Amino acid sequence: MDVGLLAQYVMNGLMLGMMYTLVAVGFTLFFGVLDIIKFSHGDVLTVGAFTALATYIGLRSAGVSSTPLLLLAMLVVAILAMAALGMLIARYLVMPLRSAPALNTLLITLMLGTVLRELVRLFYPQGANPKPFPALLPTASINLGQFNLRLDNALMLAAGGLAIVGLQLLLNRTKLGLAIRAVAQDEETARTMGVNFTAVVLITFAIGSALAAYAGIMNGLYYNEINFGMGLYLGVIGFAAAIIGGLGSIYGAILGGFLFAALQTIGTVALPFASAYKDVFAFTVVIALIAWRPTGLIQEKISERV
């Protein structure tokens, strides 16, 4: 195969993997602190992307035309709004169900996801249609044979990487991170050590949801199009990625996200059958992996199933 073409496939796969990873990390964070699956995560991403778009349109009509300023405002508004939404979800839907079976949380967040999705469709003006998302990053590109390297893609990849490194530092180098890890390991003990459990849970949900908003904006900038259903598919894939990597492990989510993107790309490019089957291929491999390593490729350091 042509080297340029190969590079293009790798680049496509990396971009895709970065978005899956950002979603998967959220799943893994929520599972880490509360042992719950929050299925509305993908739809929080959608709401984040639409919030950013609305901010953009609002600022443009108010006369702001500086691109960096617009981008910054979109990021700040969407991330803060989604962090707040995440905290609300945690406080009023997830925490009250602490003593109920985990299945209830799964169900209630699944339904919340549908509500969020339908709200966007019904209340965003013409929300049922795909919406153009502005291209705010420099679009300069270098052509190396068949490889078209775009500056905006490179920037997004770097920004995604920074977000993940930042999260990793936060978890491992700060007091807050220590508290989150403590709660994840053993809630009771963490409480007796003076960790404010409620605050830690709320902050974790805020961080996870902020990452979803970040991924939503990235998705919009990359495809220049967002729609009300985008979060559903990303949610399913992010969830699958978190599971194959090992729920509860950040590295697992990263591995899972990029692995899934690689599988999809290989499914399209290297296999003899029609590209329509790429998801069939990717999910089949996921099923096989889960059958082989039921707790994921990278296991939690302390297994709960003693």
Place this chain on the structure above:
Amino acid sequence: MSRIARLSIIFASALFVGAPVATAQAKDKVKVGFIGPLTGGVSANGLGGRNSADLAVKLRNAHAKTKYEYELVVLDDECKPNVAVQVATKMAADKEIVAAATHYCSATAIATVDVYHKFGFPIIVWGAVLPDITYRAKYAEVHRVNGTMINQNDANAELISKIGFKNVAVIHDTTDYGKGHNEYFSKAFAKLGGKIVGTFGVTADQQDFTAELTQIKALNPEVIYFGGLTPIGVRIRSQMDKLGIKAVFDGTSGIVSDAFIQGLGPLAEGSLAFREGAPTEKLPGGKFFMENYAAQKYDNPPEAYGAFSFAAMDLILDSIEKVGPDRKKVIQELANVKERDSIVGKVTFDDHGQNTVAVITKYVVQDGKFVEWDDSEYATGKRKLPGQK
């Protein structure tokens, strides 16, 4: 006052009070149905169709001479075959509903024809273009006012080979709709000596097409033919740009909607599309339709197939007016539709219930509008498609 006088006063006043009630009751209520995708990615078309059918019913009810008072029952098929079968069964099983204008999506229309046949429920398809809907079986209940995808793909292949394009890559969604488009287009194009360099099936809700498009980039076609609907059409066109693919984007009737242009902005420029029938504003009743539609102040535009939905509903109402609210009689009446005037032109149903219109309109997007190819600056050579000589 004598007893008789008193009685007659009571009688007279009863008549007086009863009179307006009596005229309002003189018309029986008759229910007719509409099914289309009211939610989901193609809901813009579904809502336009719903409004257009609603308009037909409102105009009819406003007419003093109508025999019945019509009520429109609307159901949502979500463009999903499984949902469509449920709602079609629900509607067909309701004996009060006499007939219906149904389906924009081919995948839902083909899934439901057996249901309509089983219940003896007369329907007129208002937007779906898969030939099999009318031609797979010979069901007296099933009719269609719009044309099929065979005609539009013939026209499509003809135009692009006339422009001089020889190599085409095909992307189609893997529903019956997309597969049908792929089949008829590939056949028609091969007949004219063109070459299909690659065919890619994609799912109808896919987000990322970079892997397929990178492969296509290596094949270097002049044209990318797309058999599918607006939402993924928008994604594919914008991702073509990201990968630096300069080929012409050649769509079908599935992308003829305002949402396509809205979703892409300037990138939509130069996209091709084809549709049965003439553009709404050029239809015999187009002006009448657009004026009345605007007067109702609906939230959504009628979109490309609104006029067909109006015509389908109007045909149903005509038939009920003539033979009464009886499904069997309505089916018999619809079988006799020949050279009937409608806002989409003359309608003639063949023995499969298919309207035999063969007029295909060729479109190109120019300055943010679907312009008829023959009226466009691309046809005159003033503007050029990528690779056009």
